[in-house]
Amino acid sequence: MLEAKNILKTFHSEGVVTHALTGVDLTVNPGEFVSIVGRSGSGKTTFLNVLSTLLAPDSGEILYGGEDVTSFSAARLNQLRQKDFSVVFQFHYLLPYLSARENVLLPYMRGLAPVSKDAKLRADACLERVGLAGKGSKIPGHLSGGEQQRVAIARALVKESTVLFADEPTGNLDRETGESVMELLADLKNDGLSIVMVTHDDEYAARADRVIRMADGAVV
Amino acid sequence: MNILTIPLRNTRKKWVKTLLLLVVFSLGVTSIVSLNYVSSVVGESLEKKLTAFGANxxxxxxxxxxxxxxxxxxxxxxxxxxxxxxxxxxxxxxxxxxxxxxxxxxxxxxxxxxxxxxxxxxxxxxxxxxxxxxxxxxxxxxxxxxxxxxxxxxxxxxxxxxxxxxxxxxxxxxxxxxxxxxxxxxxxxxxxxxxxxxxxxxxxxxxxxxxxxxxxxxxxxxxxxxxxxxxxxxxxxxxxxxLQSIVKQRMYSVNFVKQLILTVSIIILFIACCMVGVTMLSSVNERIKEIGLMRSLGFSRKGIFGIFCFEAMIIGIGAGAIGYLGGFALSLEVLKILDMAEDTTLSFNGGDMALTCLFIVGVSVLSAFFPAWKASSIEPSEALISL
Incomplete structure (x- = not known):
């Protein structure tokens, strides 16, 4: 279970203070699909970044497996990002010089040890699952926008994480491609993966088990 | 496939940039190697000529x-x-x-x-x-x-x-x-x-x-x-x-040539290092998204630091080898022009080449330290929000 308690986050830029999160609470149960909606500047992406440990909150607790991850050392945070948490961004952020398959395997290319056969088989299975079987050798530049986003989802899936964070995963896709991504997320949820998705699209948000609406840095 | 695949593929993908950097760095190494070989032969020859001015x-x-x-x-x-x-x-x-x-x-x-x-x-x-x-x-x-x-x-x-x-x-x-x-x-x-x-x-x-x-x-x-x-x-x-005074006087002339060459070599090396440093720094800025992504996937700071240092190492190995061979060939030509080719016992030495490569790799990696440190200090959210 993932639980956020009284999360506060303030940004200071050129003398301007922005209260991005003003005491947000959220609980995500195992296998639950939660979507967070709100207007631009409502703090939903900041909240997702804090939940996924990519951004440290000013105060508050994020409990995962009973432990407060905000007090984790850099090494433990890395471990959490390596195994338990996966993030899909609005932009795919694929490395342009690696093939689709190598991009999927990127989480396993962290050290000098060669990527295992097992990981390679899992990467092929993930590519197949996102409908890209046979396209593993293509570089991102030779794939469509939808395909690139699906490679990014396969990269998130390959680690077999327990929580998937998705920040506007359909934001840059046409309706048809967006639809296929949403179907994929629904499948993953059915497989028991917890999903926290940020979106400004009410129709997609409604497909989640629960919709959280944010405004001015707070859940409304 | 491991972490080194990332810098290797990046260097291959950006081959024009890599090639230009390699050429510039190799030219620097070529100049340093040839200057040192020529100065060593010229110094020897100068000292031989100075023996005509008395015993020591x-x-x-x-x-x-x-x-x-x-x-x-x-x-x-x-x-x-x-x-x-x-x-x-x-x-x-x-x-x-x-x-x-x-x-x-x-x-x-x-x-x-x-x-x-x-x-x-x-x-x-x-x-x-x-x-x-x-x-x-x-x-x-x-x-x-x-x-x-x-x-x-x-x-x-x-x-x-x-x-x-x-x-x-x-x-x-x-x-x-x-x-x-x-x-x-x-x-x-x-x-x-x-x-x-x-x-x-x-x-x-x-x-x-x-x-x-x-x-x-x-x-x-x-x-x-x-x-x-x-x-x-x-x-x-x-x-x-x-006769120490004579030795000192004589060595002053020889050392003057050597010190001049050393100074020029240091300046060339410094410029080459700046080139590597600036190129790596611009590479870090270009690849800030990649760095943020890798950090979000659990890559450690050490891993990111290593990726950029390894890229500098690739440049260093190439520049060291090409530069040494170029410098050796150039010094033979220069000695021919100076009509000193017969005075020299200059011969290709694999050990010298390996040492040169090692030194250049060290210098190249050292030049990439600041950009690599900067890359490793990037926080995932900082890189991704900056987009």
Whole structure:
């Protein structure tokens, strides 16, 4: 279970203070699909970044497996990002010089040890699952926008994480491609993966088990 | 497939940028390698030429000095136990030391006194060929003797004895002919008569004996103290004295060339390092998204740091190898142009190449330290929000 308690986050830029999160609470149960909606500047992406440990909150607790991850050392945070948490961004952020398959395997290319056969088989299975079987050798530049986003989802899936964070995963896709991504997320949820998705699209948000609406840095 | 795949693929993908950086860095290494090779040969050659300006080591018989006085009357210093040196022994031993390659000239001297028309004059027996090499600054009115009875007279001695080229005189009872008069040198050479060694030894009854030996050693490759030490071991019954002022003066000229080259090399290397650093820094800024993504996937700071250092290492290996080969070839060409190719024993050395590569890799990685550190300090949210 993932639980956020009284999360506060303030940004200071050129003398301007922005209260991005003003005491947000959220609980995500195992296998639950939660979507967070709100207007631009409502703090939903900041909240997702804090939940996924990519951004440290000013105060508050994020409990995962009973432990407060905000007090984790850099090494433990890395471990959490390596195994338990996966993030899909609005932009795919694929490395342009690696093939689709190598991009999927990127989480396993962290050290000098060669990527295992097992990981390679899992990467092929993930590519197949996102409908890209046979396209593993293509570089991102030779794939469509939808395909690139699906490679990014396969990269998130390959680690077999327990929580998937998705920040506007359909934001840059046409309706048809967006639809296929949403179907994929629904499948993953059915497989028991917890999903926290940020979106400004009410129709997609409604497909989640629960919709959280944010405004001015707070859940409304 | 591992973490090194990332920098390898990136370098391959951005091959134009990599190639340009490699070319610039290789040119820098080429310049440094060739400058160092050329300076080493030029320095050696310069030192060889400088041996024509005198000896820097003296080999003398061991002696004891005794100050004699009686009843408050000083009778001056007396030298005890002075024995002449055996010319053949000294020559053999000097030319058999470990650093014999650094010995340029060995010039023995036999000093005797003779009467010429009632005046006493010093006679120095020399080996003409050695003496000419050692005293390249000598200028003669006349010519060097070609017969055993020929002598060269110093300018002051010639004036005192009223001698000129072609005059005949007697030295120790043996007739000799003046084949040349030395132009003034400002040294003791002006006051004596120089005769051939064989003539001097025969005339003054000391066959194979000499009083001292002057040695001109090349000090660029090793300190003079090492040569003196080896000579002392080879000739334990003699006193070996290094003429430090001459050594220092000579080394100053050689070192000046080397220091100039070193300064130029450092400047070139610094510019090349700046190029690598700036290119890596721009690469970090370009790839901030990638870095943020990798950090979000659990890549450690060390891992990110290593990726950029490895890219610099690839450039360093390439530049080191290409630069060394280029520098070696260039120095051969430059030496040909300077007409010094025959003076050199320059030959390709795999060990030198490996050392050069190692050094350049080290310098290249060092240049990438700041950009790599900057990359490793990037937080995932910072990189992704910046988009």
């Amino acid at each position: 080591i003296l080999v003398m018989p061991k002696s004891e000095k005794l100050t004699v006085s009686y009843g408050g009357f000083s009778m001056g210093d007396m030298l005890l136990g002075v024995t002449d040196l055996s010319e053949s022994e000294v020559m053999n031993k000097v030319t058999s030391i470990e650093l014999k390659d650094r010995i340029a000239v060995v010039a023995p001297k036999l000093v005797a006194m003779a009467q010429v028309d009632g005046a006493t004059v010093g006679v120095v027996g020399v080996r003409w060929e050695k003496e000419k090499t050692l005293k390249g600054y000598w200028a003669l009115n006349g010519e060097y003797p070609t017969t055993p009875d020929g002598v060269v007279v110093g300018s002051k001695a010639a004036a005192r004895l009223n001698l000129k080229q072609g005059d005949s005189l007697e030295l120790g009872g043996a007739p000799v002919t003046v084949s040349g008069i030395l132009f003034p040198t400002g040294s003791d050479d002006d006051s004596v008569i120089f005769a051939g060694m064989d003539f001097a030894q025969a005339t003054f009854g000391t066959p194979d004996r000499v009083n001292f030996v002057e040695v001109a050693a090349l000090c660029a490759g090793c300190p003079i103290e090492d040569i003196v030490h080896q000579l002392q071991e080879a000739l334990p019954d003699t006193e070996i004295q290094a």
